[in-house]
Amino acid sequence: MLENRKWVIIGVFCLVGLTFLARLFYLQVLDDTYSLGASKNSIKRVVEVPYRGQIYDRNNELLVYNTPVYDLYVTPKQVRIPDTTAFCQMMAITRSDFDSIMGLAKNYSSLKPSLFMRQLSKEDFARIQDALVDYRGFEPVISAMRTYPAHTMANALGYVSEISRKKLDNQDIPYYRQGDYVGHNGLEEQYEEQLRGKRGVKFMMQNVRGVNKGSWKNGAFDTLALAGQNLITSIDVEVQRYADSLMVNKVGSVVALEPETGEILVSVSAPTYDPNLLSSRSFSKNYRALIKNPYKPLINRPIMASYRPGSTFKLIQALIAQQDGSLHPSMVYGHGGSPMRCHCHGGQNLRGAVQYSCNPYFYNVFRKFIYHNGETNTFKASAVGMRKWHDMVEKFGIGQRLGIDLPSELKGNLPTVDDYDKMYRGQYRWKFSNVYSLSIGEGELLISPIKLANLAATIANRGYYITPHYIKGFGKPGVGVPAEYRQRHETDIDRQYYLPVIEGMRGAVVHGTVTPLANIAGVELCGKTGTSQNAKRGHKFDHSIFIGFAPMNNPKIAVAVFVENAGWGGDAAASVAALVAERYLKRKTEATRLDQKVKAANYLPPVVPVKPKEPVPIRPRKDSSRKDSVLKPLMTGIKPKSVVVPGVSGN
Known part of the structure; x- marks a missing residue:
């Protein structure tokens, strides 16, 4: 009995020993966890x-x-850091800045590297390079700063800055790290x-002090960084810079x-700024200054500003009505019966109406x-006609995002029947007399400059447009251009109906609403002027x-110009x-007299200083002994809601 128990005990000990030996063999020979853990330290x-x-x-x-x-x-x-004061002096920062940066770094991670100072120039780095050896925990990493030699197109290009915490946390596929740079706005984004x-x-490889000892396994596991693709844009920078010079002291695009x-x-947003301001260590200071600028230079006006198109919208009216x-192009309308005033003589046909921008026409x-729909009820006929009008106008890209290759494009506004039903609180409760201001591009219409340039291109093409875009290729022209920037968008207006409109546009430049100086020899410009109501009160x-577009019969360029607070479209914008x-x-400017006149013009509205708000006076109720007695502010200065009143559009 005792003999059997002895063998059982011996067997248990042998089994335990074999288990330990097997585990040791696994850990020492088969499992590389500890080996990898040790490797991470070295x-x-x-x-x-x-x-x-590059771009x-x-x-x-x-x-x-x-x-x-x-x-x-x-x-x-x-x-x-043996001497924090000496370190701060070397880095040209204050002690409070040092404490703030280190606090942010510790909050992010005590074990992971985070950005301490960015964009040190080669000269600045050479000055501190030798001294950094005495300060453990700091590591320089070579990077790059975006530089803009053309000093133009700031809004369209965008800028590069440190990634935000929100964008860092919302990554679908982890790629960016704390302190990485990323494109913001414009083409950079x-x-x-x-x-x-x-x-x-x-x-x-590194030793226990963190000093590099060379490549691990001769770089067998290294992967090479691949530089980004070079973007070729469609911008003509020579013309772009010239357009910038014409828009100095002006607001518009x-x-x-x-x-x-x-x-x-060309893509000008005026006033503009040097894009290099947002590509330096002074990014925050410069960005705050641009935000406070009363003329809002950070707004990319070609795609973000919305204006009433004024008389330029008459071109669409003429095309869809035909x-x-x-x-019919030969139809003649006088001024009788129209509630709208006009600066031209009546009795025009379509060509003359475009040439002289006749409002009553x-x-x-x-x-x-x-009312061209057979309906006898005035209210119902207006709704049916408006639906048809909306659908035909929409095909010109109005009231929607064109889909250009920039973020933040606004869609503008093209009113619908439903909009008017809500406005007048019921179906068939409004009629033509409530919406006639749309006939001359006023009322509820809102259109961005890029869409009006696209309208000019559509007329130049006699019936179609290709979505406006900045990309011309990656590496070389034509490579990597998305398919949507090759697709034609038809307006479904027959080519024949564009011809009288174009003839009227040429007449407007030769002897119509455009200043004679703008009829430059050898350009053969066709155009339409417009004057958009200024929604801001107080502007004169x-x-x-x-x-x-130009030339008339072989168009090479279509253009749209907005100059705020400049009055008639035939002068400043044209x-x-x-x-x-x-x-x-022509690749040169021969109209020197016109050039000098435009550059000398100043249409910047005066800056009205913002007065600090005064405290609202308060007074106690007479009977302060009542239980509900409280101090209440006086209700003063309440203004009624502003109402947009359709008015007269100029040429």
Whole structure:
């Protein structure tokens, strides 16, 4: 009995011993967990950030390139600073700045590196390089700063800055790290994935003090960083800079397209700023100054500003009415019976009405279009006509996003029957007399400059447009251009109906509503002027608008110009458009008199200083002994809601 128990005990001990031996064999021979853990202490993973792709104009002139700089990273757990005051003096920062940066770094992670100082120039880094050896926990990483040699197109290009915490947390696929740079706004954001390139990884050996000891396994596991793709844009930077010079001391925009391709040649948002201001260590200070600027230079007006199109909208009215059959080019309308005033003599046909921008003519055109549906009830006929009108106008890209390759494009407004039903609180409770201001581009219409440039391109093409876009290719023209920027969008207006409209547009420039100086020899500009009501009270003048294309029979450029607070469209806006078209077609400016006149003009509205709000006076109720007695502010200065009243559109 005892003999059997002895063998059982011996067997148990042997089994336990074999188990330990097997476990030791697994840990020592088969499992590499501890080996990898030890390697992590001696092998450092270094992420290599590639250079962003450069940006060029259509003629291969550089718009954006990279300047090498150094970013200084800090790992709080490893920091050893013998003399903090001396360190702050060396880095040219205050002690409070140092404490703030270190606090943010510790909150992010004590073990992971985070950005301490960015964009040190080669000279600044050379000054501190040797001294950094005495300060553990700080590591320089070579980076790049975006540089803009053309000093133009700030809003369309966008800028590159440190990624925000929100964007960092909302990544679908983890790619960015704390302190990484990312494109914001403009083309930098639109084509971020192509411009940023592909990261590389290097594995470096280091000793217990964190000193690099060379590549691990001769770089067998390293991956190379791939630079971002170079973006070729459709911009003509020579004409772009010239258009900038014409818009100095003005608020507005200039947009020019190549009608056949939809490529954007010029994109001016005025007033503008030097894009290099947002590509430096002074980013925050410069950005705050731009935000406080009363003329709002950070707004990309070609795609974000919305205006009433004024008389330029008469072109669409003429085209859809002809297609509908309610207008023939030979039809003549006088001024009788129209509630709208006009600066021209009556009795015009379609060509003359476009040439002289006759308001009563297009009032009658719109009225006949709306009621050209066989309905006898006035209210019902208005609704049926408006639905048809909306659907035909929409095909010109109005009231929707065109889909250009920039973020933040606004859709504007093209009123619908439902909108008016809500406005007048019921179906069939409004009629033509409530909406007739649409006939001359006023009322509830809101259109951005890019859409009016697209309208000019559509008329130049005699019936179609290609979505406006900045991209011309990656690496070389035509490579990587999305399919939607090659697709034709038809307006479903027959080609024959464009011809009298174009003849009227040419007449407007030769001897119509356009200033004679804008009829530049050799350009053969066709255009339409417009004056948009200024919604801001207190301004003396409305907004000046012009759209057009040139030459007449072989269009190479379509252009739209908005100059705020400049009055008649035939003067300020038309002059800018004519000069831009001439510079693009001739590659020089021969209309020097007009050039000098435009550059000398100043249409900047005066800046009204914002007064601090005064405290609202209060007074106690007379009977302060009552239980419900409280101090209540006086209700003073309450203004009624503002109402937009349709008015008269100029030429």
